[in-house]
Amino acid sequence: MKQPLAYIHPDANIAPTVEIEPFAIIDKNVVIGEGTRIGSNVRIMEGTRIGKNCHIFPGAVIGAIPQDLKFRGEETLAVIGDNTTIREFVTVNRGTIARGKTIIGNNCLIMAYCHVAHDCMLGNNIIMANTTQLAGEVVIDDHAVLSGGILVHQFTHIGSHVMIQGGSKINKDIPPFVKAGRDPVSYTGINSIGLRRRNYTNGQIENIRNIYRYLYLMGMNTSQALERIEAEFPVTKERDDILLFVRNSSRGIIKGQPEHKSKKASALSY
Template sequence: MSQQQISPLASVSPEAKLGEGVLVHPFAVIEANTELGEGCIIESGAVIKSGSRLGKHCHIHPGAVIGGIPQDLKYAGEESLAILGDHVSVRECATVNRGTASKGKTVVGSHCLLMAYSHVAHDCVLGDHVILGNATQVAGEVEVDDYAILSGGSLVHQFVRISKHVMLQGGSRVNKDIPPYTLIGRDPIVYCGINIVGLRRRGFTNEQIFRINDIYRTLYQRGLNNSEAFKVIEEEIPDTYERQLILDFVRSSERGIVRGTMD
């Protein structure tokens, strides 16, 4: 691993902890109480603020800010963190705020892509392989699970939960929970089917896809209330990880899930 390469025109606190091979471009700022894993790249004009923890090989592009103070009037200056996993790319002018006393940290998993001008607010938790499209805005304490894709210009209300393998149409306004494996779009948003293309790309078999589709047909298209749909699903569809993930998610939703086209 090569040694650190820190431009003399960058502002790097002597209290910052930088791993091997970190590259810091001119006019980047890295404050005290920060940790950067090996191989990170911090480009010109990027700011890594106090409380930031970056994993290995993260790439922070010009104008991005990691660990900014929460935009929450309840924040009272408490110590908190903004944590990024490994191989996270944060594009131009995107922002990740640190946590508040609510959870104490904002977390972005590994292999995530936060495109330009996107925003991750305080106390959010993003899983691995999440993509936020350009200018997507995620409010406080939102949960976004693995492999979810939120297309450009989406707006996500605070406390919303978005499950695994979801594909969200650009410009969507999300104020309900989004169950796993779904394709969500239109205005206002509705369930538009399952994310077949994404599931096939990630190695789901035809049998798995058919069963997921059957579950959502029962949930959304048979004119049943949730309790009735749960009973039919458990009686007619084999018990699999996918079935249990869907049922657990819907049952645990406090905001309610996105409506179907027949609602």
């Protein structure tokens, strides 16, 4: 574990099986779990917690202070779960007084040049492709996939099993199980391929699709659609996850495909 060309603060808590490559710098008040590999020229800064069997590629900076004017030097954390890969030149800032920590969960892949700002909360099994940028206090739920070059506005919530087109600008919440894309970003259907890969049945997928027909394709406002979904669809976890997400959305959810582009596409087109 000891690498003579790396700097490791004597107060850092590094598991014996961690591999540290030359020219890495690890500050005090850092914890790194068993089996993790730290690449060359990585900077792990004060307040970082990294789990087991992670791989941090060269040039990444984890735990830098927030780029937020309300930060006053308070003790906060940047937490990375187990089996997560952080590719080249990713930056992950630690939290502020708002939430106290920035979290990236287990089994995530954060590709090169991505940025995860202060107080973001990322779940498990998330993929962020190259150069995607998260502003502060973004929440991303499990199994979401963000393609390359996406810009996510602060306080945005992205639901579980979502797939977002590369280059999108996200300033509204994106409810679970959907695909989102185009400009402005809008609902484009159900992430059926991703759901099948995660062992959702055809019946579950069709039920999700029908729920979103009510939300996006039947000419109702959101309140009307939610009332009818609750009244007309049987209770399932997927139904309740969608209802809870939309009702709790502080920014409002993304809209359907603009009419001039969709040409009033029927529900059957999805």
